[in-house]
Amino acid sequence: MIDTFKHIQKSLDDTPHLLRIGRLFSETVLIEVGGDEYYLTFDKGRITSVVEGPSRKTPWRFALRTDAAALEKFWQARPAPGFHDIFGLVKIGRGQIDGDILSLVKNLRFFKEVLGLARAKEELPA
């Protein structure tokens, strides 16, 4: 899982439109996968560190809590209904979002597209 988040970190550096959209986003986000904690620290739209927990000393702005199987489906090129969006995960009971949700919503497109950088690149019909 840590490798996937580091892949996202590198992909983000190569995605200019996301760096532009996220230029005001400098926060730490907790992603909890099956109880394992991953802290993604953003600075002006770039991920500057990916740190595996557990940690009780790392402050975070908002958290997405889910499980590995759900994320695996989320990262498919065409996820099944409910697995296609972080709010879908919440709706079907496979995800939970807490903390400063307004911070997430203000940066929702950015965060969803950053998380989607690990999505499989199946060629979709035009």
Next chain:
Amino acid sequence: MSIEPITGRYLTVTIDGAHRRIYFEEAGQGRPVLCLHTAGADTRQWRHLMNDAEITASNRLIAFDMPWHGKSLPPEGFETEEYLLTTEAYIETVLAVIDGLGLDRPVLAGCSMGGRIALQLAALHGHKFSGFIAIEASDFQPAWYDIDWFHRPDAHGGEMGAALVSANISPYAPKAERWNTVWMFMQSGPGVFRGDLSFYTKDDSLIPRLPSIDTAATPVHLIVGAYDLTCTPEDAKRTADAIPGATLAVMDELGHFPMSEHPDGFRPFFVEALDKMPTMAAKAA
């Protein structure tokens, strides 16, 4: 170079004692089909069907921007008004447009909040229509988000709303149409999406009215996309089950904005729905 067959004009009607200048578009000839857009959007959602020559050969598709939306202005004095759509105002607006355009018992096709009001009209004013196509429509759902997110001075409600509603778009939607669909939400006026959602997420008056809908007089067909998180297939089925004689189609690869997000995927479902509606000849008989 190409010029589309869609034409747009303006209609001024009186709603709640005040003038409203309403933008409407139409294409085609024959059976009138009045199309209602979703919350936070406008007539452009229907443009693919209005440009479909086979459909418009025998159907006159008409769509209008609700006041506050698209090219329809808000009412005079809006600058001090909190926009909160109500079932009553929505019904009055649809009926005023029908009267204003002189439509004789049109088919009513509405999506999301447009589908909700189509079912309200089926229950309360069914005789003014010949049938109902209720897309992504259900009896009621409370919000699974805080609608106040979308109207606050420290953030762009349109961008937040667009990012939220993208959760309701299918991964099968062509990329260009996905972004054309969310663009309308990005353009929505301040507080308009919130005001629409207030109607959609707080008024549950449709629930007891559903069993009274007379589908023998006016057929009701519901269509729902599997990727719709707001009106799920379960929500649509519960709603269809409460309307005696209503029919339901589930679209496995579509979401909450099917006519806009994936026009080719939606087309066969809309054609099937039109086939279930009375023809001009049947109406005249």
